[in-house]
Amino acid sequence: MSTITAPSSVLRGGEWLLQPTDADAAFTPERLTEEHRLIARTAKEFVENEVLPVLDKLEAKDWSLARTLVQHAAGLGLLGVDVPDVYGGVGLDKVSSLVVSEMMARSASFGATFGAHANLTIVPIVLFGTEAQKQKYLPRLLSGELIGAYGLSETGSGSDALGARTRATRQPDGSFVLNGEKMWITNGGFADLFVVFAKVDGEHFTAFLVERGFGVKNGKEEHKMGLHGSSTTALIFQDVKVPADNVLGEIGKGHKVAFNVLNFARFKLGAMCSGGSIGAIAESAKYAAARRQFNTPIASFGAIKHKLGEMVVRTYAVESLLYRTAGLVDARIESTSAAESHGAAALNAFEEYAVEASIAKVGGSEALDYVLDENIQIHGGNGFVKDYPAERHYRDARVNRIFEGTNEINRLLIPGMLVRRAIKGDLPLIPAAKALQDELLGPPSLPATDEGPLAEERRAIEAFKKVALMVLGLAMQTFGQKLTDEQEVLMHAADILMDVFAAESALLRAESAGRRGHSKASLHEDAARVFVNDAALRIDAAARQALAATVDGDTLRTMLAALRRLLKVTPINTVAARRRLADETVARAGYPFA
Numbered sequence: 053m054s055t056i057t058a059p060s061s062v063l064r065g066g067e068w069l070l071q072p073t074d075a076d077a078a079f080t081p082e083r084l085t086e087e088h089r090l091i092a093r094t095a096k097e098f099v100e101n102e103v104l105p106v107l108d109k110l111e112a113k114d115w116s117l118a119r120t121l122v123q124h125a126a127g128l129g130l131l132g133v134d135v136p137d138v139y140g141g142v143g144l145d146k147v148s149s150l151v152v153s154e155m156m157a158r159s160a161s162f163g164a165t166f167g168a169h170a171n172l173t174i175v176p177i178v179l180f181g182t183e184a185q186k187q188k189y190l191p192r193l194l195s196g197e198l199i200g201a202y203g204l205s206e207t208g209s210g211s212d213a214l215g216a217r218t219r220a221t222r223q224p225d226g227s228f229v230l231n232g233e234k235m236w237i238t239n240g241g242f243a244d245l246f247v248v249f250a251k252v253d254g255e256h257f258t259a260f261l262v263e264r265g266f267g268v269k270n271g272k273e274e275h276k277m278g279l280h281g282s283s284t285t286a287l288i289f290q291d292v293k294v295p296a297d298n299v300l301g302e303i304g305k306g307h308k309v310a311f312n313v314l315n316f317a318r319f320k321l322g323a324m325c326s327g328g329s330i331g332a333i334a335e336s337a338k339y340a341a342a343r344r345q346f347n348t349p350i351a352s353f354g355a356i357k358h359k360l361g362e363m364v365v366r367t368y369a370v371e372s373l374l375y376r377t378a379g380l381v382d383a384r385i386e387s388t389s390a391a392e393s394h395g396a397a398a399l400n401a402f403e404e405y406a407v408e409a410s411i412a413k414v415g416g417s418e419a420l421d422y423v424l425d426e427n428i429q430i431h432g433g434n435g436f437v438k439d440y441p442a443e444r445h446y447r448d449a450r451v452n453r454i455f456e457g458t459n460e461i462n463r464l465l466i467p468g469m470l471v472r473r474a475i476k477g478d479l480p481l482i483p484a485a486k487a488l489q490d491e492l493l494g495p496p497s498l499p500a501t502d503e504g505p506l507a508e509e510r511r512a513i514e515a516f517k518k519v520a521l522m523v524l525g526l527a528m529q530t531f532g533q534k535l536t537d538e539q540e541v542l543m544h545a546a547d548i549l550m551d552v553f554a555a556e557s558a559l560l561r562a563e564s565a566g567r568r569g570h571s572k573a574s575l576h577e578d579a580a581r582v583f584v585n586d587a588a589l590r591i592d593a594a595a596r597q598a599l600a601a602t603v604d605g606d607t608l609r610t611m612l613a614a615l616r617r618l619l620k621v622t623p624i625n626t627v628a629a630r631r632r633l634a635d636e637t638v639a640r641a642g643y644p645f646a
């Protein structure tokens with residue numbers, strides 16, 4: 053399927069920091085094709101009609117039902133979105149993959165089952181499997197005959213995944229014997245095929261495809277805070293013999309499998325979070341319209357409008373950056389030479405946009421937690437009891453900040469990967485930071501005159517980028533190789549970078565809606581303007597703290613003066629904008645941009 057026209061030169065990962073993007077070049081949800089909408093509808097109806105009505109049974113750990121549901125999803129083509137048709141998939145683009153993930157999130161528990169199977173088992177085989185492995189496993193995984201799981205974490209190694217102790221001992225016949233234990237494995241209680249990471253001869257970190265029938269045992273179900281309808285267990289390997297043919301990728305290159313799979317999975321987790329937010333906004337809107345206090349629907353109170361408006365604004369920004377990233381990934385895959393296999397092209401694309409995937413994961417999970425917390429608050433006492441789904445959503449979502457790389461690890465990766473690319477010369481960040489320092493130390497230049505709607509926001513985002521460059525450039529200059537030890541500075545830098553990418557993505561979407569005469573263009577403007585307005589305040593706070601931890605004396609004073617100059621953003625009336633967004637949300641009984 054070909055749905056997005058690749059621009060002649062596709063923006064590389066992280067390049068948005070150094071150059072402006074034209075609104076027409078950014079993919080947005082408003083540009084979804086009929087084909088995209090059809091797959092979204094299919095996924096939505098599947099979850100609403102087949103999954104949500106049986107959630108209680110899933111929460112009672114009926115794994116044969118979970119298996120049946122995976123098979124139904126398979127019948128609808130939802131498992132094979134990322135798989136070329138030669139292996140039984142439907143080979144759609146990554147935007148399709150995004151819309152499916154968004155819809156699956158309406159049931160977080162089944163979303164986890166689905167994600168571990170489709171994203172963490174099928175995708176690694178597509179990306180790294182040999183032809184024989186693809187032929188052997190993909191059709192059975194795609195039909196739901198086999199259920200997949202991904203065994204990376206161990207008791208002693210979660211974030212430090214390469215510290216795994218599970219051992220694969222090479223045998224004289226070329227096979228391996230696995231010994232060790234994996235922890236917290238989604239689908240662990242009933243999966244048939246596991247992507248397992250172990251160290252060959254205790255040294256070479258390697259991925260394996262391990263069938264349950266080889267002798268894998270699982271531990272008891274974990275008692276979790278949420279996701280009660282998804283299986284989470286330990287996996288036990290006691291002298292499990294794995295044929296030589298079941299090495300996935302190369303011996304000693306397991307990190308390539310693990311990290312590339314996570315790049316894609318993080319992006320999809322961001323999509324699940326965005327889908328979860330959209331679902332919860334609808335619940336809040338309906339409840340706020342129906343619930344009366346002081347003889348008035350609570351939706352009429354400004355305090356509630358603020359919440360609904362802000363839930364929409366944060367979701368809008370996350371959704372905008374997700375679709376923009378999906379568009380970039382698709383354009384990159386399409387622009388690769390036809391000689392390159394689909395797997396190799398996808399692999400390169402996910403590596404290219406790893407920073408954006410981490411932003412999607414962190415931004416998506418934190419926006420979702422905000423939305424779900426406010427969803428409970430809008431429901432009052434009813435938010436705290438099990439009669440309403442608000443409390444379940446809240447419990448289910450908390451793990452999103454922990455798995456697929458904790459948000460701390462992902463925050464470290466965001467500036468860390470940009471700096472690494474800069475040092476390698478793949479991203480001209482160092483000359484840009486140097487030029488910026490010269491500009492900041494020189495006489496103030498007059499801002500370019502830019503008129504029209506959103507001109508002030510465009511200017512603000514240009515300034516945000518300069519702040520990000522100033523913070524990152526100074527940190528690289530001050531700490532050099534030791535920058536990795538300055539985690540607090542890196543975290544502030546990550547927060548600024550996330551706001552830059554989210555704010556620009558929201559702005560581009562609003563601009564695009566305006567240019568195309570979209571019926572809701574003014575609401576798009578409201579959402580983007582509120583996000584940019586508040587991002588300026590957050591960026592200011594993060595930059596001040598980062599700069600004060602990086603430089604002192606005259607240099608600090610000069611940089612703070614430059615920061616004040618750059619971030620002189622005139623506040624907008626966010627109260628009025630949030631009220632308009634809230635009113636539309638209540639009128640539509642849901643997210644206004646769905």
Ligand SMILES: Cc1cc2nc3c(=O)[nH]c(=O)nc-3n(C[C@H](O)[C@H](O)[C@H](O)COP(=O)(O)OP(=O)(O)OC[C@H]3O[C@@H](n4cnc5c(N)ncnc54)[C@H](O)[C@@H]3O)c2cc1C
Nearest residue numbers: 202203204205209210211236237238454455456458460461
């Ligand atoms: C419900 C559930 C399902 C899961 N499913 C799977 C699955 O299917 N497959 C799988 O392999 N794993 C799975 N996991 C495991 C999950 O990926 C890990 O829990 C996660 O990677 C974090 O590892 P950890 O729990 O060991 O925490 P730790 O790594 O011990 O982290 C604890 C805290 O320290 C911080 N920290 C750690 N290292 C650093 C550092 N270098 N710098 C700064 N801060 C740091 C972390 O951010 C965190 O806040 C699942 C977990 C849960 C709860």
